[in-house]
Amino acid sequence: MSGILNSSIGRKFAMALSALFLMIFLVMHVSINFTSVFSEELFNNLSHFMGTNPLIQGVMQPILIIGVIFHFVMGFVLEAKNKASRGVKYASNSAKDNSTWMSRNMLLTGVVVLAFLGLHMYDFWVHEMTVKYVEGDMSGLIDPNNADSGFRYYEELREKFVSPVRVGIYVVAFVLLALHLLHGFNSSFQSIGANNKYVKSLKGFSKVYSIGIPALFIFIAVFHHFTH
Amino acid sequence: MNLTLKIWRQKDANDKGKIVDYPVSNISPDMSFLEMLDVLNQELIEKGESPVAFDHDCREGICGTCSLYINGRAHGPQTKITACQLHMRSFKDGDTIYIEPWRAKAFPVVKDLIVDRSSFDRIQQAGGFISVNTSGNTQDANAIPIEKENADKAFDAATCIGCGACVASCKNSSAMLFVSAKVSQFALLPQGQVEATSRVLNMVKQMDEEGFGNCTNTGACEVECPKGISLENIARMNREYLAASLKG
Numbered sequence: 210m211s212g213i214l215n216s217s218i219g220r221k222f223a224m225a226l227s228a229l230f231l232m233i234f235l236v237m238h239v240s241i242n243f244t245s246v247f248s249e250e251l252f253n254n255l256s257h258f259m260g261t262n263p264l265i266q267g268v269m270q271p272i273l274i275i276g277v278i279f280h281f282v283m284g285f286v287l288e289a290k291n292k293a294s295r296g297v298k299y300a301s302n303s304a305k306d307n308s309t310w311m312s313r314n315m316l317l318t319g320v321v322v323l324a325f326l327g328l329h330m331y332d333f334w335v336h337e338m339t340v341k342y343v344e345g346d347m348s349g350l351i352d353p354n355n356a357d358s359g360f361r362y363y364e365e366l367r368e369k370f371v372s373p374v375r376v377g378i379y380v381v382a383f384v385l386l387a388l389h390l391l392h393g394f395n396s397s398f399q400s401i402g403a404n405n406k407y408v409k410s411l412k413g414f415s416k417v418y419s420i421g422i423p424a425l426f427i428f429i430a431v432f433h434h435f436t437h
Numbered sequence: 438m439n440l441t442l443k444i445w446r447q448k449d450a451n452d453k454g455k456i457v458d459y460p461v462s463n464i465s466p467d468m469s470f471l472e473m474l475d476v477l478n479q480e481l482i483e484k485g486e487s488p489v490a491f492d493h494d495c496r497e498g499i500c501g502t503c504s505l506y507i508n509g510r511a512h513g514p515q516t517k518i519t520a521c522q523l524h525m526r527s528f529k530d531g532d533t534i535y536i537e538p539w540r541a542k543a544f545p546v547v548k549d550l551i552v553d554r555s556s557f558d559r560i561q562q563a564g565g566f567i568s569v570n571t572s573g574n575t576q577d578a579n580a581i582p583i584e585k586e587n588a589d590k591a592f593d594a595a596t597c598i599g600c601g602a603c604v605a606s607c608k609n610s611s612a613m614l615f616v617s618a619k620v621s622q623f624a625l626l627p628q629g630q631v632e633a634t635s636r637v638l639n640m641v642k643q644m645d646e647e648g649f650g651n652c653t654n655t656g657a658c659e660v661e662c663p664k665g666i667s668l669e670n671i672a673r674m675n676r677e678y679l680a681a682s683l684k685g
Contacts, residue, residue: 213679217611217641217649290651293542294541294648294650295542295608295609300443300537301443301508306510306660307661392654392655
């Protein structure tokens with residue numbers, strides 16, 4: 210068991226587990242965000258619960274952050290090792306004849322998603338951490354001194370999507386995320402050793418997931434932009 | 438057919454190497470690709486030049502010796518054949534054809550189009566075998582019942598000829614299709630269970646030490662494999678490895 214992370218297969222397995230964890234997180238994230246399209250109250254209540262529940266804040270959030278960092282760092286480590294394994298490049302190489310663009314460009318799509326995550330963290334997470342843990346305001350209210358002012362989350366979300374540039378960046382980032390998932394979803398199952406008739410039947414679902422989740426995120430951003 | 442060949446020439450392992458152009462004419466579409474190279478080499482010898490060194494042996498797609506990267510693909514534009522089974526009718530008159538050696542740090546070029554694939558041998562030696570009692574009381578293999586599906590899958594895995602097209606095609610120069618085929622052909626059979634744990638651990642360890650890259654599941658190896666070895670074998674090897682790691 211010792212040193213499993215030093216082996217090629219061990220690293221693959223760890224990469225796949227972090228990917229599966231992040232894919233489950235995406236489902237939860239988009240589900241909560243989508244409530245903002247039809248119910249301000251539900252979105253506010255869910256956001257407040259997620260932002261103040263000790264289990265989520267103290268346990269799940271650190272696990273998520275570690276998962277994201279691990280996925281990206283391991284991605285870069287594996288890419289560097291793989292590039293070094295080639296040595297001299299081919300003068301002529303028809304990679305498009307035997308593999309998809311998505312499968313060959315996971316680093317590119319991953320880096321764009323990483324850059325987007327920086328913006329996303331700046332937009333929402335840094336602000337949340339500042340309000341809650343620096344300013345000490347855990348109320349979640351628009352005016353912490355006025356209990357009737359209502360939760361601030363919905364308005365803050367809509368405010369972010371006023372800018373067409375930000376919405377444009379979100380759209381591009383989620384298109385790249387879709388391309389990343391189109392290879393990553395099936396790849397993660399293959400890496401954990403799941404390649405059988407049952408997993409093959411997941412291929413259709415993987416396309417629905419990989420396109421559907423990013424499409425929902427895009428829809429939410431565009432919806433709030435045009436209805437603000 | 439008249440063709441322009443762009444061939445990788447490299448005097449020895451230490452030479453930098455470069456692509457050299459060779460025009461060839463009067464090539465029959467019925468020639469095999471290697472016969473076309475034989476014609477070129479005959480012309481080069483007659484001119485007093487060094488012939489192009491390339492690996493070949495059986496010339497019937499069994500030995501896995503020929504190892505040419507032709508127009509950007511391992512074994513050329515056709516699928517499920519080796520370079521020796523490729524015929525010139527797959528090309529058009531006037532074509533320019535790139536011919537390069539397998540590219541991988543673990544497959545260093547020896548000369549021109551010949552690479553050193555002894556890293557595959559060392560992986561095999563690390564665990565690609567079973568131990569059989571040959572002292573006179575050897576059990577008849579046919580007396581051991583084996584599920585048909587497993588027997589078929591083991592046979593499919595055993596058709597790997599170790600040519601290295603999987604490594605050559607993979608953007609990461611990963612050898613996982615080859616190693617997984619060698620692991621699978623035993624993992625699927627009762628005869629392979631005795632050494633199952635040490636086999637997969639040792640073969641993967643040797644594969645990593647040889648400097649092959651990691652698999653990112655692009656599937657290029659499966660497409661270019663002349664024997665159609667399935668990616669299912671890599672998933673099986675991953676399972677075998679994780680189970681063996683937990684035991685070991």
